[in-house]
Amino acid sequence: MATQISTLGEFGLIKHLTKDFQAQQASTQKAIGDDAAVLNFGNKRTLVTTDLLLEGIHFNLEYVPLKHLGYKAAVVNFSDIYAMNGKPTQITVSLGISQRFSVEDMEQLYAGIKLACERYGVDLVGGDTCASMTGLTISITCLGEAYDSDIVYRNGAQVNDLICVTGNLGTAYMGLQLLERERIVMNTDENATPAFEGREYLLERQLKPEARKDIIEQLHKAGIKPTAMMDISDGLSSELKHICSQSGVGCAIYEDKLPIDYQAAALAEEMNLNIVTCALNGGEDYELLFTCKLDDYEKLVPIEDVYLIGHITKVEHGLNIVGRNGEELPLQAQGWNAFDAQ
């Protein structure tokens, strides 16, 4: 079943797609249906972040289900708000939709957005929907709130602070490699079935990442306020470079401390990739990278899924990684540059 979007029109489509979204935030005074949403943040600070996702650049619908895409598009924005030590509260969703897509396709996308909103307690409060010449464009802006004294910026890291990451690194990247490999196999041999068995976790990390709300809550409960924090969207090296340059410090991280998933490492070996390089530069993990005071070490230990990977140094030491053999090498921040990828 495929209903042409033109049968509903812009206003009809948006009404249809958003009718089941219920407000969950006390700060949502007026959501969709006027020129602007109205939010009441009282005496807290408002946080705002935005992400643009383009078909063919950020996602490939050959292997990304639309529901997962909607979920991920929302969650990556929530992740930016958590990375400020805030709480995501509202999103706006703008879509550019080509003729290839039907109302049912957009329902799938919104089902994913709705699931993410429900899981994270975030309200959909507006957006803009229009036709596009080619492909699908998704632009999401997320608002969040935090008390001023709780907000963590990128520029607060100080010499001797601990460097921590959550979860594991490079797994989302290996999930993408797996999807790409199997896509090529499937396209060349129509009888092939994708070899995903036992590797579901890698796919999940790529297709349906989670934001680390749990970690933010636990840090808060433990009384730890990071000195600097970011989420890992472009890759650990790239994010460390941001924190160090904005804080005016250097860093030393340890190769053998990097949290790496077993399945990711096994696939990397099979595909002749260096898993440490993937962990440093892979991106899309949406884990948290943060620095905190040495004094917080004791409080940090009981928190599950947080890994100490190094420490902040003086700026003149630069950014370094200490290998398994003890050798110190400068950290290369490749990051993910969409403009080189063209």
Place this chain on the structure above:
Amino acid sequence: MATQISTLGEFGLIKHLTKDFQAQQASTQKAIGDDAAVLNFGNKRTLVTTDLLLEGIHFNLEYVPLKHLGYKAAVVNFSDIYAMNGKPTQITVSLGISQRFSVEDMEQLYAGIKLACERYGVDLVGGDTCASMTGLTISITCLGEAYDSDIVYRNGAQVNDLICVTGNLGTAYMGLQLLERERIVMNTDENATPAFEGREYLLERQLKPEARKDIIEQLHKAGIKPTAMMDISDGLSSELKHICSQSGVGCAIYEDKLPIDYQAAALAEEMNLNIVTCALNGGEDYELLFTCKLDDYEKLVPIEDVYLIGHITKVEHGLNIVGRNGEELPLQAQGWNAFDAQ
């Protein structure tokens, strides 16, 4: 001169384009450079609106200069905040940029955004920039502020309220017709020059619209709080339909009261178009449509560029336009439906 965007990369490009933007709003606590911007709205309400502009759908770079496009993309968002009786305070700008565009092109676009920000006192506080497969994508989200008691929604119009519009209607649409006509002439005859003389105002209304900050300020000064308000982006008929359906009322407007620009009317005649239809359904005027209490009439008269075009009726009367001959006809709300245009 054309510098490839890949020479700067995503972070370099954004840093380069935004380095001359100065904060103008007291509520801007932290702008670009972290995972999210931090805003301090104190005890006011936060307003949020967003717009997505796609090349080939919303703009044609054959006749729209990038600087004008940047200006317009920002201003149309400000217009949505004014339409809530609020004050725009911050924007985020996300761009999807194909290989066709250079750093200098993006400088032009940002020069327009900067001019709009300066004129309207709005701060740029974030965004996302990435490569696109084809064309230029611009997604802008605008935040604004207002005291709760000042906010005007679409659903407050009551029977016997006056219906007012600002400026003139259909002019932006006629500007677009002119640009399209001359584009076709230029494409078929390389020696032709566009016949724009004496019609600069039509072009300006299409290419470089302004938001009615002045009207909002004057209404405030006069002590008038509209009962319902919208900006006219899709066309008067479409917006009236929104206000009437959300307020549960009908309306009667008068053909001979519609403010129409002389140049627009002359061109419509030349092009064999009905200027009233253009005024009702043209769209992109970014004027304000509002309703207010009959008692406010005296206070309204001295405000320049506000025109009384009709009044609110009971819902059972429907939406009607009274012609020059006194005949009442149902108002057709064509609006502008991008999904039909494909």
